[in-house]
Amino acid sequence: RATRRPLNRGLWGEQRVADPTRIRALAPLPETADEARAVAAALGGGRIFLREETRESKVKSIDLSLYRNVLFATHGAMASDFVDFGEPALVMTPPAVASELDDGLLSANEIASLRLNADWVLLSACNTAAADGTPGAEGLSGLAKSFFHAGARNLLVSHWAVVSESTVLITTGAFRELAAQPQHGRIRALHKAVVQVMNDERYRHPVFWAPFVLVGEGR
Known part of the structure; x- marks a missing residue:
């Protein structure tokens, strides 16, 4: 079971540019491709970006305001112990050579500059x-604050390190429930997906299903 673990202090270095070699050393998450496809299928279609299409520079160039539902399935990077070393980020496909435009990390400040709807x-x-x-x-x-600033109205976020297998079940299950009964809304769809995971004897421990929370408008 792969954990989409947070990165630790020291990733950015003195110039606040990530080391692509360290990013490439992270455990691969091949199941995220199936996760994205399952979510798109539940929505009745959608655009899926994988591998080279998920470079930081590419993501910044996409007009994300066209999409009503957006999924990032990847590793998460927390801010380091001292703010001078970096900030929270999502891991993208790393470049061969890091630059300020693309070092493999979509940081909180960069996320706040995106245009979402x-x-x-x-x-x-x-x-x-x-x-x-x-x-x-x-x-x-x-x-979370950065995504709200960019134009997201609701977020699914996690309070600690998540296990990839159960995460896939929760995100895909929530969208299937929402597609089947849209009148019940996102929070009930998420609740049903979490309960389904809890009822699986492989994932009964809270570490598998408890980190996720829905925040936003609440409508």
């Missing part, structure tokens, strides 16, 4: 509800 953004990664890393910062002040 999404009813729901799902951050299928670790610790996406975490703080921005500044002393005394509150939860949801990192990636």
